[in-house]
Amino acid sequence: MNDKPGWKDRLFGGFSKTSSRLTENLTGLVTKAKLDEQTLDEIEDALIVSDLGPATAASIREKLSQERFEKGLSEDAVRKIIQEEITGILEPVAIPLEIDAFPRPQVILVIGVNGSGKTTTIAKLAHLFLEQDYGVMLAAGDTFRAAAIGQLKVWAERLGVPIISGKEGGDSASIVYEGVKQATATGIDVLIVDTAGRLQNRTELMDELDKIRRVLGRLNPEAPHDVVLVLDATTGQNALSQIEVFREVAKVTGLVMTKLDGTARGGVLVAAAKQFELPIHAIGVGETMEDLRPFEASDLAAAIAGIEE
Numbered sequence: 001m002n003d004k005p006g007w008k009d010r011l012f013g014g015f016s017k018t019s020s021r022l023t024e025n026l027t028g029l030v031t032k033a034k035l036d037e038q039t040l041d042e043i044e045d046a047l048i049v050s051d052l053g054p055a056t057a058a059s060i061r062e063k064l065s066q067e068r069f070e071k072g073l074s075e076d077a078v079r080k081i082i083q084e085e086i087t088g089i090l091e092p093v094a095i096p097l098e099i100d101a102f103p104r105p106q107v108i109l110v111i112g113v114n115g116s117g118k119t120t121t122i123a124k125l126a127h128l129f130l131e132q133d134y135g136v137m138l139a140a141g142d143t144f145r146a147a148a149i150g151q152l153k154v155w156a157e158r159l160g161v162p163i164i165s166g167k168e169g170g171d172s173a174s175i176v177y178e179g180v181k182q183a184t185a186t187g188i189d190v191l192i193v194d195t196a197g198r199l200q201n202r203t204e205l206m207d208e209l210d211k212i213r214r215v216l217g218r219l220n221p222e223a224p225h226d227v228v229l230v231l232d233a234t235t236g237q238n239a240l241s242q243i244e245v246f247r248e249v250a251k252v253t254g255l256v257m258t259k260l261d262g263t264a265r266g267g268v269l270v271a272a273a274k275q276f277e278l279p280i281h282a283i284g285v286g287e288t289m290e291d292l293r294p295f296e297a298s299d300l301a302a303a304i305a306g307i308e309e
């Protein structure tokens with residue numbers, strides 16, 4: 001991924017809102033001689049309201065109390081411990097999406113509720129794979145709304161990649177089938193499939209995904225290779241319930257969290273990592289196709305802890 005200057009600033013800019021809640025409490029610490037129970041409680045509360053989740057907040061509290069209790073402690077040292085703890089949670093799930101399927105194409109289904117940034121993420125992933133010299137094709141499997149098909153076509157044109165699409169209300173499984181056939185015939189490495197991803201009707205979604213799987217299975221039993229759930233970080237705790245539901249109905253293999261630029265809710269990433277242990281492939285930090293970033297555990301942990309490296 002190309003390291004356009006400024007992405008870290010944007011991320012830190014977003015996370016600074018998250019960390020400023022921590023800052024309020026941590027700043028008070030400097031004047032205290034020791035880290036007492038009340039201060040630990042305050043830190044734990046600050047971590048919880050930063051969307052990190054109660055489990056992570058409790059484990060950080062535990063760590064702070066074990067290591068430093070009764071000692072005078074600087075705010076920087078507390079931040080460092082918070083960063084280390086968060087890094088430990090995030091590192092195991094920081095797993096990029098690799099193109100390694102044989103035979104090709106690798107089929108990636110992208111799911112997520114409307115407005116989560118699904119379409120933009122598809123464009124960002126396509127751009128990422130093109131940069132790695134893979135041949136990319138898109139399939140407009142979200143036939144539920146004409147606008148979704150149109151939007152994906154615009155991205156395909158901008159990216160210069162082929163797209164398979166049908167009519168509004170058409171059968172998404174047959175579009176995906178056609179996509180795999182054409183991708184195979186033309187030596188495409190990766191087929192990225194947009195899906196309707198409506199959570200309002202779980203049975204419908206499950207049926208649709210099952211049908212896609214069945215149809216794909218006729219061409220390649222390994223497909224789909226990845227089922228990537230796109231989440232909007234600005235929805236905070238709601239993103240966690242989405243993971244829970246989608247994981248049940250759609251056999252999610254990994255996550256991309258979007259809109260981490262300019263949200264105070266980035267801590268939810270940590271809660272998701274701790275609770276679900278699903279790979280987090282990348283993060284979205286803006287609206288252009290270059291705005292997908294690898295998920296770097298220690299950078300993110302530093303941003304959340306308010307440490308600028």
Ligand SMILES: Nc1nc2c(ncn2[C@@H]2O[C@H](COP(=O)(O)OP(=O)(O)OP(=O)(O)O)[C@@H](O)[C@H]2O)c(=O)[nH]1
Pocket residue numbers: 112113114115116117118119120121148151258259260261283284285286287291
């Ligand atoms: N700031 C910011 N905006 C984003 C990001 N990703 C997507 N968006 C914006 O969020 C809005 C929704 O994104 P889409 O990609 O259209 O989302 P979708 O899930 O496909 O939504 P529907 O088309 O409604 O199904 C658009 O205005 C995007 O530009 C991101 O990482 N950061």
